[in-house]
Amino acid sequence: MERHFDTELADLKCGILKMGDLVEEAIIDSVGALKELNKARAERVITEDKVIDECELKIDEECLDLLALRQPMAVDLRFITMAMKISTDLERMADLAVDISQRVLELADRPPLLKPLVDIPKLTLLAQRMTRDVISSFINKDVDLARQVILCDREADDLRNLVQQELLHDYISKNKANISRAIPLLLVARHLERICDHATNIAEDVIYMVEAKVVKHHIEKLGQEGQA
Amino acid sequence: MDNKVKMQAKKVDFFYGKNQALKNINLDVYLNRVTAMIGPSGCGKSTFIRLFNRMNELVPHTSLRGRISLDGQDINDPSVDAVDIRRRIGMVFQKPNPFPKSIFENISYGLKVNGIKDKAFIEQKVEDSLKKAVIWDEVKDRLGDSALRLSGGQQQRLCIARCLAVETEVILFDEPCASLDPISTAKIEELILELKKDYSIVIVTHNMQQAARVSDYTGFFLLGELIEFGKTQDIFTAPKDKKTEAYITGRFG
Amino acid sequence: MKKSVIQNSGFFLIFLSMLTTLFFLGTIIYFVVARGAEAISWSFLTQVPRNAMTEGGVAPVIVGTFYLTLGSMIFAVPLGLACAIYICEYSPKSFVVNLIRVSINNLAGVPSVVFGLFGLAVFVNFMGFGVSILSGSLTLGILALPLIISASQEALMAVPHSIREASLSLGASKWETIKRIVLPTALPGILTGVILSVGRVAGETAPILFTAAAFYKRGYPKSIFGEVMALPYHIYALMTEGTHPDQQRVIAYGCSLVLLILVLFISGFAILLRQRQRSWHG
Numbered sequence: 023m024e025r026h027f028d029t030e031l032a033d034l035k036c037g038i039l040k041m042g043d044l045v046e047e048a049i050i051d052s053v054g055a056l057k058e059l060n061k062a063r064a065e066r067v068i069t070e071d072k073v074i075d076e077c078e079l080k081i082d083e084e085c086l087d088l089l090a091l092r093q094p095m096a097v098d099l100r101f102i103t104m105a106m107k108i109s110t111d112l113e114r115m116a117d118l119a120v121d122i123s124q125r126v127l128e129l130a131d132r133p134p135l136l137k138p139l140v141d142i143p144k145l146t147l148l149a150q151r152m153t154r155d156v157i158s159s160f161i162n163k164d165v166d167l168a169r170q171v172i173l174c175d176r177e178a179d180d181l182r183n184l185v186q187q188e189l190l191h192d193y194i195s196k197n198k199a200n201i202s203r204a205i206p207l208l209l210v211a212r213h214l215e216r217i218c219d220h221a222t223n224i225a226e227d228v229i230y231m232v233e234a235k236v237v238k239h240h241i242e243k244l245g246q247e248g249q250a
Numbered sequence: 251m252d253n254k255v256k257m258q259a260k261k262v263d264f265f266y267g268k269n270q271a272l273k274n275i276n277l278d279v280y281l282n283r284v285t286a287m288i289g290p291s292g293c294g295k296s297t298f299i300r301l302f303n304r305m306n307e308l309v310p311h312t313s314l315r316g317r318i319s320l321d322g323q324d325i326n327d328p329s330v331d332a333v334d335i336r337r338r339i340g341m342v343f344q345k346p347n348p349f350p351k352s353i354f355e356n357i358s359y360g361l362k363v364n365g366i367k368d369k370a371f372i373e374q375k376v377e378d379s380l381k382k383a384v385i386w387d388e389v390k391d392r393l394g395d396s397a398l399r400l401s402g403g404q405q406q407r408l409c410i411a412r413c414l415a416v417e418t419e420v421i422l423f424d425e426p427c428a429s430l431d432p433i434s435t436a437k438i439e440e441l442i443l444e445l446k447k448d449y450s451i452v453i454v455t456h457n458m459q460q461a462a463r464v465s466d467y468t469g470f471f472l473l474g475e476l477i478e479f480g481k482t483q484d485i486f487t488a489p490k491d492k493k494t495e496a497y498i499t500g501r502f503g
Numbered sequence: 504m505k506k507s508v509i510q511n512s513g514f515f516l517i518f519l520s521m522l523t524t525l526f527f528l529g530t531i532i533y534f535v536v537a538r539g540a541e542a543i544s545w546s547f548l549t550q551v552p553r554n555a556m557t558e559g560g561v562a563p564v565i566v567g568t569f570y571l572t573l574g575s576m577i578f579a580v581p582l583g584l585a586c587a588i589y590i591c592e593y594s595p596k597s598f599v600v601n602l603i604r605v606s607i608n609n610l611a612g613v614p615s616v617v618f619g620l621f622g623l624a625v626f627v628n629f630m631g632f633g634v635s636i637l638s639g640s641l642t643l644g645i646l647a648l649p650l651i652i653s654a655s656q657e658a659l660m661a662v663p664h665s666i667r668e669a670s671l672s673l674g675a676s677k678w679e680t681i682k683r684i685v686l687p688t689a690l691p692g693i694l695t696g697v698i699l700s701v702g703r704v705a706g707e708t709a710p711i712l713f714t715a716a717a718f719y720k721r722g723y724p725k726s727i728f729g730e731v732m733a734l735p736y737h738i739y740a741l742m743t744e745g746t747h748p749d750q751q752r753v754i755a756y757g758c759s760l761v762l763l764i765l766v767l768f769i770s771g772f773a774i775l776l777r778q779r780q781r782s783w784h785g
Contacts, residue, residue, distance in 0.1 A: 095486050095498040234488030337674030347665035350688050360673035416673055
């Protein structure tokens with residue numbers, strides 16, 4: 023049976039999809055700006071963040087309205103509550119893109135880059151992929167994809183650690199003068215890893231939304247399930 | 251939370267003539283819990299609840315297979331008197347049905363038919379029951395008035411008090427708020443939550459929100475079958491069966 | 504436009520029918536009152552007939568009607584009520600019950616003179632009660648039976664199923680439910696039926712014609728095995744027999760007025776009862 027409610031839910035889904043696109047764009051732009059040390063591109067990410075903030079507010083309001091007026095149950099209830107959580111995570115991801123852009127501005131003031139970027143682009147790619155995948159898993163209710171996203175999180179942690187250690191051992195501890203150029207890079211790696219964390223959160227929410235299974239804080243189990 | 255089984259239906263089939271109204275129902279009613287039954291009209295939930303106090307045997311040409319027990323004892327055993335079962339298992343009906351008698355007589359009736367004659371005891375019991383059903387303050391000054399002069403919501407609480415007076419152990423609610431306004435409905439729901447401390451409660455309702463609000467366990471009936479039974483929060487957030495989900499999200503049909 | 508014309512003319516016709524009915528009722532009452540009023544007096548109501556029924560009162564006649572009516576009710580009410588309870592509450596809905604219902608309805612359609620002949624054959628002759636109050640009461644009782652049964656049946660069926668269920672659900676047995684809930688609730692309806700049948704019985708002539716009534720009997724009835732004078736038959740006798748038609752006619756109209764007032768009074772009481780029942784049910 024077609025319900026009017028379904029149209030409203032579809033609208034909500036569209037809103038999340040749109041917000042997801044904007045966030046993905048912000049991430050691509052911020053790391054792009056890093057590669058190019060492009061101040062203009064970084065500043066654009068910072069100003070565009072307002073649009074994403076508005077998206078979050080709009081989605082939250084829609085969700086509250088639907089909860090109050092439709093008193094959704096079961097799958098609808100899970101969809102709406104998860105939409106609220108996902109919008110929060112997306113907004114945090116956009117904030118992290120802003121943070122990266124600010125680091126880019128700092129670095130752009132003290133060129134050139136301390137070292138050629140090796141692992142940060144890998145982490146960048148991973149963050150982008152996880153973001154894209156998690157949004158598509160939400161839209162398509164694709165729990166397998168969501169599970170893969172969660173499993174990627176460990177990779178992100180490893181890459182971050184790699185960057186961190188390299189910067190600490192090879193640059194900071196050898197020459198204190200490097201600090202001002204090393205710290206922003208260190209932070210960028212950290213921001214990127216945080217983006218991956220949020221993508222993981224969303225993936226967990228997607229799994230709950232579709233299967234009503236709580237996978238949060240049970241990553242070991244998930245790995246087994248993934249293999250099985 | 252420990253759950254003690256108060257009533258149990260095992261492999262219950264029920265027939266109206268040759269029409270099978272219930273198919274192989276297995277369901278436990280726990281002590282001091284509220285068990286809700288939901289489902290579309292004609293799904294058998296009302297038929298089922300009426301098996302718990304043997305009301306269906308008043309309907310001609312019906313037959314029952316399977317076992318329904320109260321504290322482990324088969325209530326349909328030939329040695330068990332239906333009258334005794336009905337005293338222990340009270341029922342509140344869809345439409346408030348007070349007797350065309352005074353408020354006092356409505357409550358004392360159950361005591362009198364159960365052979366109690368002590369006047370002081372009856373008076374005390376009437377007061378206690380009306381208090382428990384949270385209607386005492388509204389009627390204490392007019393116990394001699396016709397119960398039919400009360401509002402619908404008050405009548406329904408009076409009917410609940412009537413059950414409480416006979417020291418029932420289980421209370422069956424058959425769509426108790428179907429004809430009441432939202433305020434009266436809220437009062438009855440509060441009352442049900444209060445009563446579950448002392449009684450085991452079964453409620454049939456068309457209102458899913460009501461089932462969600464008052465019950466601890468929910469069973470979903472469809473075409474005479476119990477499709478799903480489980481904790482209410484699970485049924486309403488994450489039902490296992492697609493049919494249950496379709497029904498409670500309104501995608502049914 | 505056209506619709507409203509049809510509607511208005513329809514309403515007018517209905518109104519006219521109502522007026523016609525009222526006209527006949529009014530005429531009857533006027534006719535009886537106008538002719539009977541001159542006969543009515545305190546002595547007319549309290550004294551015995553004198554002088555070949557051309558003078559004196561009709562007190563024994565009123566008393567006779569009272570005895571016959573009372574007797575018929577003593578016989579018919581418990582029997583009719585029991586029958587109605589059986590049909591409504593106990594009997595399974597089957598072919599036999601339908602047959603009983605049809606029979607009762609047919610009994611109500613039997614002409615009253617047939618009841619009179621039946622009474623003559625069974626009570627007067629076969630049972631040997633003779634022409635007596637007893638025979639008359641039993642005959643009138645049988646006449647009233649279908650009325651009482653169907654009125655009681657209706658009253659019992661009007662008791663909502665839901666309150667029977669309520670009673671049973673509290674651990675009352677079926678008999679307790681009938682005794683304490685169903686009958687008290689149906690009582691006003693049953694009483695209304697009883698009173699209406701009293702009105703009917705009091706006015707019947709044919710059933711007592713052969714079973715109880717005497718044209719003239721000195722003094723008040725002394726035993727239930729004796730003949731009795733009764734208002735309807737007395738009117739008939741005064742108009743058709745006797746030697747002083749002119750004086751007798753006045754007394755006959757007086758009797759008619761008494762009978763009319765009696766019946767109206769009884770019906771009024773029934774209406775009052777029904778209203779009380781309605782107000783109690785809110």
